[in-house]
Amino acid sequence: MNLEFLLAGKRPVDLRKINWLGKLKLLVTAPHPDDFDAIGVTLRYMVGQGHELYVVVAETGSGIDKVYGAGMVQDDRRQLRVREQTASFRFFGLSGTHYRFLKLNNENDDQVADDSENRIFLEKLIREIRPDMLFMPHGNDTNRAHRAMYAMMKAIASKVEWPVALMLNSDVKTVDMRKDFYVPFDETQAQWKGELLRYHDSQHQRNLRDRGYGFDERVLMLNRKTAAGLGISEPYAASFELELCN
Template identity: 70%
Template structure:
């Protein structure tokens, strides 16, 4: 038994909003890319409004900026552009500056975070400092290698620390498959708020408009609409999560 057993769902899927929280929790989002925080923004807003302490660690990367948007930019300039975009979205969300940090981790040749010993040690040090109860991240069963690597590192670190951590893996447009243990449904007003949050990532928004003929906001919200339909809930949108308590 752990002090997080109240999070074990009695059935899957369970509405996360039905959880009775025994105390305020420390919630940490570990994002392998700028914009991974925003992909679950409505859920994080709900937790923030419940009085939980939200933190974010965001890996720096210039990936995802295409040759049109990034014409003439160095890789470091692309990184800093994405940092500025994420900073704007986090401030719009209402996260205090002291609650988020950008990390210059070791990256693979694609300029995305890689699972290596140095990154594991550095991330473990930060997690011990923040001491989270809930740890959010993209799912490991995902076509994006950085999503997989971040999930693997977080699972390894959470298994080493001396307190229980609930790992919450979120569904992403690149998730191949996952168990839906929890969900958070939301309405059109929250969808529009989330769209505004996502549009702070203008480099990703413009790339989607060029390549897919719809925006970054629509790309993420289409997944949320699909999830709500699959769950058969009354709200038109939903985010879903798989839980593992270590």
């Protein structure tokens, strides 16, 4: 599909205003469990428009602190985060045939590595699914795994023989980005998103201990800040930078 229509309009563009020329195949490439949930309202909207959604999640036990993970070994932590994400997918309504957990090579921090073996594996997966649009955290980010996934996906999307749109989402650890698209949402949708995020209880409890507020509030604070910066009437928004490959 020709994706040049995504470049139309003055930036930033409300994603709800896009005149879709066809149904897209969407793929979320998540370097952590919970990266999917951080853009849950946007993905819910896209599914509601009839686009087909797939998700791949790199397995990691990172983010589980010594209190929550007391007595756990590395594989225990990874499997806990898989269970949390699986419960979140079920709440979202995503079919089990549309998500996969990936046992990729990880660095010493137990987060995905940008190496040749992972790139070969991910390219094979991309060619198998053949997505039109990839969602992932932005590469200009303090989180090493976010940068690694972006670098690998950008290289693969630039290599395949069909057009691919990269939708790079704003995250609490994003340093800076261009806001090409945004998806506004209201309090009811924020409550739904908060419930989705709280399925990641290991992250929720860590935030409560370390910051005094939960994982849900940490993400929704960013969405409130984004909406305020855009000057829109809705209280929340997710934002994305677009890169077209091929």
